Amino acid sequence: MSIASGSIAVEARGLVKRYGMTQAVDGVTFQVPRGEIFGFLGANGAGKTTTLRMLCGLIRPTAGTALIDGFDIFKQPLEAKARLGYLDEEPFIHPHLTGREFLNFIADLYRMPRGPERQQRMERLLGLFELADRGELIGAYSHGMKQKIGLASLLIREPSVLLLDEPTNGLDPRSARLVKDLLEELAARGTTVLLSTHILEVAQALCRRITIIDRGRLVATGTVDELRAQTGSAQATLEDLFLRLTAGPESRELIDRLLETQR
């Protein structure tokens, strides 16, 4: 699938990350067009978080380039970062600030002009995530609430690209649904979302295209139908495709072996 270069919001070009002898990410290349929700799947330790952190500039790649809206995250970091929002699986927060103070801090950090418009946006987001009446410090929030304030801190500044690492992790069903609806709405308005998740139903429901990473390498990229065609299994669910592409011993076999040892 060819994409016009001007319409590409996120691009990974041969990203490599080595830690000593360990190859965490090995030549990852993909493009995400503007306004698309792109799923990034992989087993634990496959290299998802390392790739996301290279894309947002937290980790310098051993080789390769990461581009956000055409800006190299390491050569033009200020331009790229101004357009980017990254949510870690454990959000970066300041535990000694209240939710409102934290959002104000983030808005100032990204030079959002102060005034009633910003204030209204902040209150809307706090209301949306049911955090408006929380007077406590973020450090005392539950994991789900921290996730919500992390998301709100991205949305307050309307970045054109969102990199989300397990955004629904720890959220109650209602909040998880809210996040999914919100991402669809944002994508419809032109925001690009790169979504890393273990919840395959979420990926199948939200993402137009999906890429699967296994032991640091991309093993497949495309729509679910394209992945089915690649694996030659027309009726397979995303779960079946994922398990086939990240081949290890079948789970049934593993369970049998475990029970065998317990006998």
Added chain:
Amino acid sequence: MSRSAVAIIIRAEIRAWRNRIARGNAARIVGIALVVLFGGIVFGGSLFGIAFAAGGALPSARDAILAGAFTALSVLMLVVGFPTVIASYFAGRDLMQLILAPVRTSEIFIARSLFAMSANILFGTLFLTFIAGLGAGSGASPLYYLLALVLVVVQVLLISALQVNFMAAVLRWVPARLARDVALAVASVTGAGLYLLWNLTIRESFTAIRRRPDFSNLVSTLQRLDWLPSAWPGHALSAVINGDAASALGWTALTLVLAAALLLSAGLLYERTLLAGLGLLGGVPSRVRNRGATQVRVARAGSASPGFAIARKDWIVYRRDIRRLSRFLPALIFLFAYAFVLVRPSNGVDVFWSGVFIVAFVSFFMSMLLATTSIPSERRGFQLLRLAPITSWQLIRTKVLFTVVPVLALTIAITVASSLISGNAPGRAAQVAALAVWLGLGCVCIGVAAGAIDPHFESADDRRMVGMVGTLAAMGAELGFGLLSVGAFAILQLAQQLAAGSGGFGFLPATPLMAALVSVVAVLLAAGGAAVVALMLWTANSRLESFEGSITAA
């Protein structure tokens, strides 16, 4: 089951400790080991030498010295070793697992003792060199050394047990999430007070440099502390030196009984407070009495500044972080006490130079206290700053500007106060104030840079937020910068005298030309000082730009 549970826990802790060392940076570990070894030999050797001399020269004061030394050791362990005791017995995250496991609380207490007492054991080991030196200087019998070893071990156990008892008492009255900070604050303030009292007493013994030191005041102060239980082991050892077996046995028995009682009560109280103590893991107050916490305020329109945002956030966080405040206040007590001591005209030192010394001291002290932790204290929030469209240089600049304000305010306030007290002329006081600004700014830059060079973002303890490399870099750079700056300042004073036709030490002609030449030297020295600061800032910027570690929650 009982023995094996204790053994299993200890074995796991030793394995974790060994893994931490084995997987660390080898060069760094070797460096730290060499520093510790060298420092230990120098420090231990010095203690041995001092005690050896005292044992031979002051036979009548042996009892007071030994009693005072054991008291000093106890205070040191009580204050400095306290965080380790709290972390091991009450606040370690791995305690959760032990509580969930079918292990008795008493077994957890015994198993955690080794690591809980590690800091106290270290102090005790160093202290043994002092005791050995005193014994050697006094010609003590082998029994003295054997008993010394036993009594130091007992003292370590006794103080650790006292700390557990104290923590249990604090947990009874103070909410768990505040208990650690309250306990540490009480211990720190008490330690600071006792240390100052001791230091001022010592100072009285050395009031005139040229005269022979007068120890009578010191000895009488130590004798007034004779009754303290912390002094009992000292009396026992003194009795052994004097060949008084009955007295030695009596004091040793008293010490052992006290230690046994404290250990027993510590074990019992630990069983009751272990679960309450787990609340220490929280660390953040749940609510704030902040009028703006839940209210909607319409913000004034205007442009936003990342620098001001970071400074505003730092100000809010600093006020709310009780742990940092609890360490800042005792340090401030030290600062004012030392400044007061230095302001008092003594030893015939010129009031002007006394003012210069105060300025250098306050700048160094405050920058080490506030500036070094300013970047590491961001903790995980540092990743937010890396994700934001700001450069690391902007971050360093913001941190310097935020820290330099209180440092300069305090330094200049102390300078003005000392000038008023000591009667320094306004012109000369202004020169000292100018030096205060120069030193304050330089030291803060160095402190912030050192924190950025070797940050430990995951550390929950302020004192461990800057690694060994950063701490040594800060101390070395501040020493270099301070010497060059004060040297430049002193040479400028000489230039002034030469220009006025006075001074010259006999070999320098007091002419305007010579004054100009000497001024050039002063400017070169000041430029050298500025270069030290610039080098530190440049290194810090490079280190922050290349930082890519993941920061897990403390």
